[in-house]
Amino acid sequence: MFSVDQQDRSSSASMLSNSSMTASQFDLPIAAKFSNILPRNLLCADFQIEHLDMGSTWYRRYFIEKDHSTFVGYVDHDGPVIISIVLDNRTVNADCESVYWYRYVMRKKQLPDERGLLAGPPMLPIGDLPADELLKMILKTPGKQLLKKFVTTPELKKELLNLDETRLIKCYKIGVLYCTSTQKTEEEWFSNTTTSTAYEKFLEILGNKVKLKGFDGFTGGLDTTDTEGTGEYSIYDTGTWKDFTIMYHVSTLLPYEKSNKRQITRKRHIGNDVVCIIFQDIQRPFSPLAIRSQFLHVYVVVSPVKISVGSSRAYRVEIVCKDGVPEFGPQLPDPPIFDDPVLLKKFLVATVINGQNAAWKTPKLSEPFSRARGAIVQDIVMRLVPQPNNLITPPTSPKKASQDDLDSSLKRLFKDSLKSGDRPPEMAQIKSLLDQGANPNIRLLQPKPSKERLNNLYSQPSISQNQDSSCTTKSKTLQSIYSYSSSSSIGENDSKSTFSQFYNHKLPNILFATIILCDDPAYVKMLIDYGAEALPKDSHFPNAFVFAAKHGRVEIMKYLLENVPKLSDNNENLDNEGDDSQNVGGSSGGIGAKELKQYGTKIWSGFTGEVKKLKNHINRASNLYK
Structure with a gap:
């Protein structure tokens, strides 16, 4: 991955990163040889989903189809909590004794949630969980607590499932911004009304051009009732990588406003995305600070190259990020050139999805999410168990200074x-x-x-x-x-x-x-x-x-x-x-x-x-x- 303060890691192909080169100068035998071998191997690669909390599927996988108990209330030092416990299985040890295994999820106001599998006492004769013993093992530290057991109704199951899987999304919205060889500012990039042949070919690789009016799939916030709102067409892709769906916010397909220098409609959609694909007619250095946005953190920069005389069009890819975005894959090949459109598309889809997942971990994006999720936990608990005034021990603190x-x-x-x-x-x-x-x-x-x-x-x-x-x-x-x-x-x-x-x-x-x-x-x-x-x-x-x-x-x-x-x-x-x-x-x-x-x-x-x-x-x- 490339970050704002990192250099292109494809050092053995540093000649390709020279911004003074044009597309016609990439007549390199090594690149041509690479393009015939490595992409075929990569086509068979199964890129991994990264930076998703796959443990958040526990409730769907291990609880929702079984009878289980839900404990809601307050715990000293943790505040409002929601704890789900289920008997997972029963095994027999070497002494022919039964061992009962319990699985639990404890949701707190502050992330991360706690999940675990523990061996506990046997079920009670009436078929209930040994709740007191299990809660002592889960909470670990002694303290005041008020927890009430609730029957897990279908409504509560749905609420907890939505809470756990808030970030397990299958649909993403990704920006696409076109840059000509002479443009340097975001005002120029967002104002483009004409495009190049290479750019139009790239959009064909990226996905299907769909008519928005009446479209019944994932829209990514685009208007499907009024063609004047967000344009007549957009680029849509589904099923390229695993079961993910992407609606692209394409700058040149969004409405152009003659009287608006900053192109607010285009900026409103692309500027609120987390990942943006930057298509450059001629490759040049791109700064992640070039576009003013609180949300955009990852940029995938694509530019056309010609690897040999008479060959089909190929594309160079690099990734630049704002500070704080953790590493993510798939790893770029060396040199980062793709001449197979199928591989390019699969690589780009995996990159933008993993890039967005990684960007969600930056403080700028994670802190608002954590606050909102914590408020949901607190609302559920307060609705079911009103908090007594004398339960939680207030922290001791010195007298507040004036x-x-x-x-x-x-x-x-x-x-x-x-x-x-x-x-x-x-x-x-x-x-x-x-x-x-x-x-x-x-x-x-x-x-x-x-x-x-x-x-x-x-x-x-x-x-x-x-x-x-x-x-x-x-x-x-x-x-x-x-x-x-x-x-x-x-x-x-x-x-x-x-x-x-x-x-x-x-x-x-x-x-x-x-x-x-x-x-x-x-x-x-x-x-x-x-x-x-x-x-x-x-x-x-x-x-x-x-x-x-x-x-x-x-x-x-x-x-x-x-x-x-x-x-x-x-x-x-x-x-x-x-x-x-x-x-x-x-x-x-x-x-x-x-x-x-x-x-x-x-x-x-x-x-x-x-x-x-x-x-x-x-x-x-x-x-x-x-």
């Missing part, structure tokens, strides 16, 4: 660090205070800098001295930005005046204090996640990126460019959709697109001279990270 105490502690820690000029306070200390509700946007007095410090700020930086000669375009651009932001070309007198005024005013928040103290992007990420504003409302200060540039914080600059791309006052690029970049300052307390427009004129406050050049360099660097 808001003033929390803010004072936070301010004191950073004040001491600023005074000593040392690193910022320990991240764990700050995180603990922020978790308790401390305000990350408290104003901070800053110590007066020494004359030597001021002279260093006014002077031209020389970050390139520590750079390797083979630095990337992005690094060079950052150097250029840094030079402009600190250059005496801004005007030495202006520069001194500008930065002298910084020290006459309180810092906007602890984010700016951290930039003064260190060049730690992880620390900055934590503060922004907790609501520290990267775009202060104080007109005496620039945005965090410009402030970091002036203090030589190159790693922080890189992080801000990648993760807070709206720091320039270029209102044309503001996106009001529900994506990752909507809140500049994080999920709480940050500045969204509306506020960004309001304070856009303050971003460059205090900078004179060649400020336009600085702004252009920052915008150009931002585009490199898209």
Whole structure:
């Protein structure tokens, strides 16, 4: 699998990953030889389903057709629980004694569920389970509990089955986005109305073109009553791999809106998918950060290649993912070229399904699911067994600190660090205070800098001295930005005046204090996640990126460019959709697109001279990270 920070692992075919090559340049004997041998072997391979909790089928396989008991209630330290127990089988040991085996599933508010098989006492004479002994073995730790036994009615069976198999889906919705050889932005990709022959051939491989109106299969959220809603046709596949079904959200088949630059209808469907197939007319590097979406995590990049003169069309495949997506299969061949359409289709179907299963394990996608599932468990338990007030022992905790105490502690820690000029306070200390509700946007007095410090700020930086000669375009651009932001070309007198005024005013928040103290992007990420504003409302200060540039914080600059791309006052690029970049300052307390427009004129406050050049360099660097 390819991740955002990994290189193409097909190193022996590194010539194929050269973005300067075109499709006509793949006249490689080794590739032609490979295409005649390896695909035939792979055709017989049975790709494995990955990243699915197959144990969640226990209730269907071992319980639902048998008489079994369900215990619902509350357990100290676990909260609401639902426990199903069934006699699985009876064996005879070497001493000719009967051994009774019981299978259980304990569902809790917090995943994962507990499942197990244990040997217990024999059934009671009346045919009941020895519930007391079994529950003691299952719960393990002593504590207060209130559990009531219920007859497992057909309605309760259905409810528990749906709860257990929430993630065992058989139908997937996958995006398909077409990119021409000259396009670089998502606005261009989503606006395509004409396509290439290679792309149309690829869609024929991918699945069947079905008419949506009146379609009675899995729709993936597409409208089957009104052709103007989500288009007239789409691509549909079923039975290619095991018994999975896929409805593809194809960008060029979804309605095109002439008056809408961002193509909201197309983005609404594809941007809410977890996996997207990117078809490129000519292979080029693709970043998983190129499309703004909270849901898209896995991209399967497909591009046509010609492996020899007169041969049929072949396709190159690579996989790129956002950080946090675990490894998944099937493994790409080396080199990653497919000239058999049947194998290509089977490989792609297995890849997008396993890729989505893997992406569900990332915190961004798993945490909302866990909360929703926990709420269902709690609702079932509360409906059947009202919770008594004195059952669960409340956790002991120290007296809650007041808001003033929390803010004072936070301010004191950073004040001491600023005074000593040392690193910022320990991240764990700050995180603990922020978790308790401390305000990350408290104003901070800053110590007066020494004359030597001021002279260093006014002077031209020389970050390139520590750079390797083979630095990337992005690094060079950052150097250029840094030079402009600190250059005496801004005007030495202006520069001194500008930065002298910084020290006459309180810092906007602890984010700016951290930039003064260190060049730690992880620390900055934590503060922004907790609501520290990267775009202060104080007109005496620039945005965090410009402030970091002036203090030589190159790693922080890189992080801000990648993760807070709206720091320039270029209102044309503001996106009001529900994506990752909507809140500049994080999920709480940050500045969204509306506020960004309001304070856009303050971003460059205090900078004179060649400020336009600085702004252009920052915008150009931002585009490199898209």
